[in-house]
Amino acid sequence: MAAITLQAVDKTFGKTDVIKQVAMEIQDGEFTVFVGPSGCGKSTLLRLIAGLEEVTAGEVVFDGETVTELEPSERGVAMVFQSYALYPHMSVYDNMAFGLKLKKTQKQAIADRVREAARILQIEHLLERKPRELSGGQRQRVAIGRAIVRKPRVFLFDEPLSNLDAALRVQMRLELKRLHRELGTTMIYVTHDQVEAMTLADRIVVLNAGAVEQIGAPLTLYQQPCNLFVAGFIGSPKMNFVPATVTACSTTQVSVDIGVGAELIVSVAQSNGLQSGARVTLGVRPEHIVGSENAPVVDEPAGEAARIEGKVVAIEHLGAEAYVHLQLAAGSACEEPLVFKGSGDTTLQVGQQAAIFIAPQACYLFDETGNALPRPAAQHKNAS
Amino acid sequence: MKPATSHSRLTRRRVRWAWVFLAPMLLVLALVAGWPLLKTIAYGFTDASLINPEAAQFVGVDNFSFLLQDPYWWASVWNTVVFAVVSVFLETVLGLIIALALNAQFRGRGGLRAAILIPWAIPTVVSAQMWNWMFNDVFGVINHMLMSVGLMQHPIAWTASPDTALLSIILVDVWKTTPFMALLLLAGLQMLPKECYESARVDGVHPLTVFFRITLPLLKPALMVAIIFRLLDALRVFDLVYVMSGNNRDTMSMSVYARQQLIDFGDLGFGSAASTLIFAIIALFTVVYLTVARVGREQ
Numbered sequence: 001m002a003a004i005t006l007q008a009v010d011k012t013f014g015k016t017d018v019i020k021q022v023a024m025e026i027q028d029g030e031f032t033v034f035v036g037p038s039g040c041g042k043s044t045l046l047r048l049i050a051g052l053e054e055v056t057a058g059e060v061v062f063d064g065e066t067v068t069e070l071e072p073s074e075r076g077v078a079m080v081f082q083s084y085a086l087y088p089h090m091s092v093y094d095n096m097a098f099g100l101k102l103k104k105t106q107k108q109a110i111a112d113r114v115r116e117a118a119r120i121l122q123i124e125h126l127l128e129r130k131p132r133e134l135s136g137g138q139r140q141r142v143a144i145g146r147a148i149v150r151k152p153r154v155f156l157f158d159e160p161l162s163n164l165d166a167a168l169r170v171q172m173r174l175e176l177k178r179l180h181r182e183l184g185t186t187m188i189y190v191t192h193d194q195v196e197a198m199t200l201a202d203r204i205v206v207l208n209a210g211a212v213e214q215i216g217a218p219l220t221l222y223q224q225p226c227n228l229f230v231a232g233f234i235g236s237p238k239m240n241f242v243p244a245t246v247t248a249c250s251t252t253q254v255s256v257d258i259g260v261g262a263e264l265i266v267s268v269a270q271s272n273g274l275q276s277g278a279r280v281t282l283g284v285r286p287e288h289i290v291g292s293e294n295a296p297v298v299d300e301p302a303g304e305a306a307r308i309e310g311k312v313v314a315i316e317h318l319g320a321e322a323y324v325h326l327q328l329a330a331g332s333a334c335e336e337p338l339v340f341k342g343s344g345d346t347t348l349q350v351g352q353q354a355a356i357f358i359a360p361q362a363c364y365l366f367d368e369t370g371n372a373l374p375r376p377a378a379q380h381k382n383a384s
Numbered sequence: 385m386k387p388a389t390s391h392s393r394l395t396r397r398r399v400r401w402a403w404v405f406l407a408p409m410l411l412v413l414a415l416v417a418g419w420p421l422l423k424t425i426a427y428g429f430t431d432a433s434l435i436n437p438e439a440a441q442f443v444g445v446d447n448f449s450f451l452l453q454d455p456y457w458w459a460s461v462w463n464t465v466v467f468a469v470v471s472v473f474l475e476t477v478l479g480l481i482i483a484l485a486l487n488a489q490f491r492g493r494g495g496l497r498a499a500i501l502i503p504w505a506i507p508t509v510v511s512a513q514m515w516n517w518m519f520n521d522v523f524g525v526i527n528h529m530l531m532s533v534g535l536m537q538h539p540i541a542w543t544a545s546p547d548t549a550l551l552s553i554i555l556v557d558v559w560k561t562t563p564f565m566a567l568l569l570l571a572g573l574q575m576l577p578k579e580c581y582e583s584a585r586v587d588g589v590h591p592l593t594v595f596f597r598i599t600l601p602l603l604k605p606a607l608m609v610a611i612i613f614r615l616l617d618a619l620r621v622f623d624l625v626y627v628m629s630g631n632n633r634d635t636m637s638m639s640v641y642a643r644q645q646l647i648d649f650g651d652l653g654f655g656s657a658a659s660t661l662i663f664a665i666i667a668l669f670t671v672v673y674l675t676v677a678r679v680g681r682e683q
Contacts, residue, residue, distance in 0.1 A: 052582055073588020085579030089601040098597075099587035150587070 002062045002076075002153040002186050003028040004049060009058035011044055011210075018044050020210045021058075026188065026203075028063075031180050034190045035197040035233070036207035042190045043158055045207065049188060050077050050156050062153060078147035082159040084139045086131040086146075092118075093127040096146045110149075117148040120182065121175075137168045144176075148183070157189040161196065173199055194234055198222070206230050228281060228370040237286050237323055239364070242334045244282045249274050252376070254365060256282055260328055262306035266363045269374040274367065281366040286323060288362035289340035291348075292355040305357040312352050313337050320344045326354060421663070427656035434650040447657035456633060457658065460641040461665070463550060467625075467637065468618035471557045476611060478558065479565030484595075486566065487573045497570075504563045512627035515556045519543050519628075546634040553628050553635055557618070565610055572606025573599070608677050612670065619666050638662045 004026040011019035018041045026032045034042040047053040049060060051072035060068045067075045086095050093114055100110045118124040121141040131139055140160060147155055157176075161169045177200060180187055191197055197204050198218045206213040206221065206229070214226045218234075225231035232238050244256040247263065254274060255265045264282070274280070290305070310326040314337070321344050325337040340356055348354055365373040428447055432440035451457050486497055503511065518525050519542035527539040542552045576599065584594050600607075622639035629635045631644050642662060646655025 050586060052585060071588065072586040077586060079583065079586045081579045081583065083577065083579050085577065085583040087580055087583075087598060087602075088577075099589070102587070102589055102593060146583075 003064075004154060004186065004188070005059075005061040006045075006049070007059040007061065009045075009048060009060065010056045011041075011048060011053065012056045018210050019048065022207075022210075022212055023058075024205060024212065024215060026186060029184050029186055031177075031187045031189065031200060031202045032205060033197040033201035033203075034188065034205045034207055035192065035194055036213075037233070038192055040207045041210040042192075042207045046079075046156050046158055046188060046190045049154075050079050051075050052079075076153040077156055078150045078152035078154075079156040079158065080140075080143045080147050080160045082162055084131070084143040084163075086139060086142055088131050090130075091127065092123065092129050092131070092134070092142050092145075095131065095142055096149050099146070099150055113149045113151075114145075117145040120148065120179065121145050136164050137172065140164065140172065144179070148179075152185065154186040154188065157187065159191055160189075161191070162193075169196075176200060195236060198234070204234075206233060208233075224372070224375060225364070226372050228283075228366050228372075231283050231364055231366070231372065235285055237339050239283045239285050240289070240338045240340075241336075241366075242282045242284070242338070244280050246274055246276050246278045246280055249276055249278075254280075254373070256280060256365070258282060258306070258308075259334070260308055262308050262358075264306045264358065264360045264363060265304060266360045266365055267376050268365060269376045272367065272373060274373070279368050281370070283364035283366060284358055284362055286339045287341045288359070289338070290357040290359070291324060291340050291342045291346070292357075305359045307355055307357055308338075309353060309355045310338065312348050312350050312354050315342075315346070315348060315350060317344070322346045322348075324348055324354070326356060424656045424663075425660050427653055428660045429657075430653045432652040432656070434646065434652045437652055440653065443653070447654045448661070451654070451657055451661060456636070457638075457641060459633060460636045460638050463635055464619060464621065464637040464639075467550065467554055467557070467621060468615055471554045471561070472611060472614045472618055474554070474558045475562045475565045475614060476607070478562045479569050479610075480607075482562065482566035483569035483573055484599075486570050497567075500563045500566060502563075503560045506560075508560065508623045509627055511560055512556060512624050515552070515559075516543060516628055519552055543629050544632070549629050549632060549635045553625055556628065557621070557624055560624075561614065561617075565614060568610040568613070569603065569606060572603050572610075575606070576602050612673055612677075615673070616666060616670065619669060620662070638665070 006022055006024050009019055009022045010017070022045060034045060036042045044053060048055050051060075051067070051070060051074075055068060058068075059066050062075060072079075087098065090098065096114045096117060097110045100113065105113075114127070115124065118127055121144060123138060123141050123145060126134060126138060126142070131142065134142065140163075143160070160176075161172050164172060173196060176187075176189075189196075189200060201218055203215060204218055204221055205215050208229050213233075214221060214230045216224070221230060221234045225234060228241065232241070242258050244258045244264075246254055247257050248255040249271055251271055252267055252269070253265055254268055254271055255263060257263050266282070308328060310328040312324055313327045314325040316323040316325075322342045323339055324342045324346065325339050327337045328334050338356065342348065364375065367373060427437070427440070429442060429444060430440035431443045431446075482500065486493065486500070506514075517523065519527075521527060521539045521541035521544070524539075524542070526542065527536070530536045531539065540548060542548050580598060580602070581594065584598060589597070620639055621637050622643065625635055625637045625640050626643070631640065631648070636644075638658070639662065642655050642658040645651050645658055649655075
């Protein structure tokens, strides 16, 4: 078990800066998820922690001990790879026992540890099989088992579930969570899937282009994203962004015009000296927009909600809910259709006109540089 | 199987077309491989001479029984087997070492990979003659070098002396064919999953252990193919032996023996019998090897 600190870590491959000045602290026993789009450097960062790659500058520290120059095996890490990386010519048992055998661990001790790991992962009946005789999910369990028997200080997972089908991924996600509870070991997990990040993590590290965008608990990132990137990346479907102009501004209230005759008064914790006339971006999550079909005009939300009309251009039916894409009327600053969550039995049809209501307490505001204006604490509850 | 009628009709049509597409190749093979092979086997049972093959008389297994009693034939079989086993063994070991080196990341790797193929690209007759001169007892550079560093007192007639002739030929073959082996094995190495090695690094496995416990087992299929390839080649060896030491009894391979009977002595029947036996021996080798390989794989 280990607390891990990265100090101003840089990594360059040739002329490409892959990791730029990344600094963070991971608590002992924490489940941390690195998330970001492909090519953002999240796997490289994991490999730097593992010791599979050398840092160009900066330090990697485990429990106060600098391990920057140490080999992966000396750091006491265990890694689970996306492709499982099982030795194809060895049985499941031998795959799991290989590392221990080489360390000259006693035979009985090896057997005990392998059996124990197999029990936790429910793969006891597979121990004699070869990896090629296993399904993807079973292989992934073996790969995790191989990591468990080593009793590492930290588990590193590199997109371990991406090769599994959707149902299996949900199941494995729960099992990983359970495993973390049972073992209590520090775990670092890399994924491009924000749902995986939200469900697994104690803390999420959002990476973009080799730099940390934001670090925080899943709900913090959802409720208080620090900029447009994080706001767009966390949450599914992604947040709607609408260009807007500030019409009036106090320390805690910002009035914005979103260009279709609708004006909103958004509360903020700190307006950061925003001026009237400044260009901002209004963010609103699909699940916070109220559509007219599930909120008849009579039940129109309190007066301050902005009413916007548009044409339905697409509907994604998911059964329990439907995501409706609404193209705003010509002249609006918003060229992308707005997406909102409607009820599963919505009667809306493609081509129809529809109205939506945006409540100010559900809104996020971003200044011209893309940084978020802090939201007042009370809004989190209303928004979620 | 009644309900499957339409399905089986489709299958029948596919099979028919498969035969149509295969036919040209089968025809060509029959003409250029099948017919000469059958003809050679047939000549082996006659007393045909090279000058007048039409006047051949059937002599039963006389050629074969004489062949099996001929000590020179057995000497050539022994030479060939020693040559094949020793040269393929050395080529495999050296080829594997070179392949592992070339598989590492370093500058100029592409150029080196191309350069290493040069010995393989030179025609055997040319390289055999080149080495012949280097091995020459009077002018050869090898004697000169070994004597100037004091390893030898007197020049050795490398390719003529019975003690060293076969050794020289094996050395030249190793020089020539190791690059080919290295390239075959390099292709195999590049197919191995990278993550297995990273996993081994995380486990802190010693590089030698990685080689024997991970690389070698994973490379085994490629290794087996490369070895059988080279073994069959080596068992038929002719040009290298013939250029370097002609019809010398101490180094004569099976193929050189057959050629001498067939061309120099003009004994088409006896030479054909020898060729047939070479064919049988190589076929036997292949069957035994493949059986062993399969048994190994099933375990």
